Amino acid sequence: MFGKATDEQLVTKALAGSERAWFSLVRRYEKRLYNYSVRMTGSPDDAMDILQDILMSVYRNLSSYRGDGVFAAWLFRIASFRCTDCLRRRGRQFVSTDQVDVVDDRGLDIDAHIDTNRGIIGMMGKLPTEQRHVIELKFFQNFTFDEISAQLGISANTAKSRVYAALKKMRESDQPQRLLKEGI
Amino acid sequence: MNIEYTCDECKARLFDVEQLPQPEQRQVHAHLAHCDSCREDLAAIWELKRDATGWRAQPVPRWNRRQLFFEPSPWHFRFQWAASFASVVVLVLVLTEARISTIDGLTIDFAGVEDRFVSQTEFTRQLVSLQEQQQATLDTNVRKLTNQQITTNQLLLRTVLDASREERREELGNMLVLWEADQDQRTMSTEESLRYLIASQVQDRREIEQLSSVILDDNRRF
Numbered sequence: 001m002f003g004k005a006t007d008e009q010l011v012t013k014a015l016a017g018s019e020r021a022w023f024s025l026v027r028r029y030e031k032r033l034y035n036y037s038v039r040m041t042g043s044p045d046d047a048m049d050i051l052q053d054i055l056m057s058v059y060r061n062l063s064s065y066r067g068d069g070v071f072a073a074w075l076f077r078i079a080s081f082r083c084t085d086c087l088r089r090r091g092r093q094f095v096s097t098d099q100v101d102v103v104d105d106r107g108l109d110i111d112a113h114i115d116t117n118r119g120i121i122g123m124m125g126k127l128p129t130e131q132r133h134v135i136e137l138k139f140f141q142n143f144t145f146d147e148i149s150a151q152l153g154i155s156a157n158t159a160k161s162r163v164y165a166a167l168k169k170m171r172e173s174d175q176p177q178r179l180l181k182e183g184i
Numbered sequence: 185m186n187i188e189y190t191c192d193e194c195k196a197r198l199f200d201v202e203q204l205p206q207p208e209q210r211q212v213h214a215h216l217a218h219c220d221s222c223r224e225d226l227a228a229i230w231e232l233k234r235d236a237t238g239w240r241a242q243p244v245p246r247w248n249r250r251q252l253f254f255e256p257s258p259w260h261f262r263f264q265w266a267a268s269f270a271s272v273v274v275l276v277l278v279l280t281e282a283r284i285s286t287i288d289g290l291t292i293d294f295a296g297v298e299d300r301f302v303s304q305t306e307f308t309r310q311l312v313s314l315q316e317q318q319q320a321t322l323d324t325n326v327r328k329l330t331n332q333q334i335t336t337n338q339l340l341l342r343t344v345l346d347a348s349r350e351e352r353r354e355e356l357g358n359m360l361v362l363w364e365a366d367q368d369q370r371t372m373s374t375e376e377s378l379r380y381l382i383a384s385q386v387q388d389r390r391e392i393e394q395l396s397s398v399i400l401d402d403n404r405r406f
Contacts, residue, residue: 019253026249031243035239044242048245052252055252117240117242120235120236120239135232138199139235157196160199163199164195167232170232
């Protein structure tokens with residue numbers, strides 16, 4: 001009775017005109033989407049723009065959500081489109097990891113996590129966009145390959161191939177080993 | 185008896201190996217026991233999973249959600265259609281090869297300029313010719329203006345002189361009137377003085393005659 005409202009319930013209320021329901025959905029997903037964008041672009045500033053782009057796009061297309069699947073999967077399908085679109089429009093793939101500030105929830109730098117986050121962003125930055133998408137959705141968003149294939153409009157086998165191509169690229173650049181040596 | 189997996193079959197199951205049914209897990213492990221390539225892939229997958237869990241979630245910077253979704257857009261966003269409309273108008277003008285001219289001689293031709301291409305030499309010649317024409321027109325206008333100025337000055341001078349002469353005539357007339365009035369006043373004053381003098385003399389004469397008669401009477405008495 002007093003449980004957390006499901007995404008579908010909030011979507012229904014938002015479609016009925018409830019601002020509160022919409023803001024609940026925004027608050028539920030904005031951090032996840034923001035971090036997704038940070039990893040995809042390497043830039044907090046770009047990530048903020050992309051986050052707003054994604055949410056605005058979702059808000060405008062909310063009525064087209066048929067409720068026949070997981071809301072998060074639908075959300076991240078839009079996020080993938082918007083992210084790819086933004087990256088293409090800006091004519092660049094990634095920024096230097098030196099520009100990435102890593103802060104904790106209280107706004108303080110935490111050295112232990114700076115290297116981790118920067119290492120991950122640096123690792124992602126070495127991948128082509130399509131591989132970065134698959135790695136992001138599989139390892140950071142924990143989607144299944146079926147969900148990833150639906151989101152990106154590719155087959156599950158193609159998604160797996162992209163993951164293995166990305167793993168190979170990462171092995172070649174020795175990034176995971178470096179992270180491992182640092183005790184992460 | 186289970187048939188051992190190939191590399192492709194094994195790799196397809198490496199991502200969620202721990203969630204596979206026991207028989208499949210055994211087959212995967214059997215393959216991994218002698219396949220370095222698949223073992224490396226599995227190690228890389230585990231490392232990546234560990235990296236992913238090590239990610240420190242970044243807080244979202246403060247932003248105005250209400251403004252983005254519910255507040256009316258600034259006025260200029262409401263007129264974004266104007267840019268599209270202008271584009272369509274320009275497109276129509278180009279497609280119809282329209283030509284717009286103003287009375288000042290400005291012409292915008294949307295039909296292109298190939299047939300009106302003018303060489304550099306021709307352009308220079310036309311420019312020099314135009315410059316000469318403008319100089320000639322300027323000289324003529326300056327001459328005309330100078331003549332007009334001279335005529336205007338002469339007219340002005342004549343008007344001033346006439347006005348001055350008239351003024352002096354009027355002043356002299358006034359002075360004459362004043363002088364005549366002064367003369368009349370003096371004449372009247374002189375006449376009055378003479379009349380007083382004559383009256384005084386007559387009175388004196390009468391008194392002398394009376395005195396003489398008194399003296400004569402006294403002399404007769406003695």
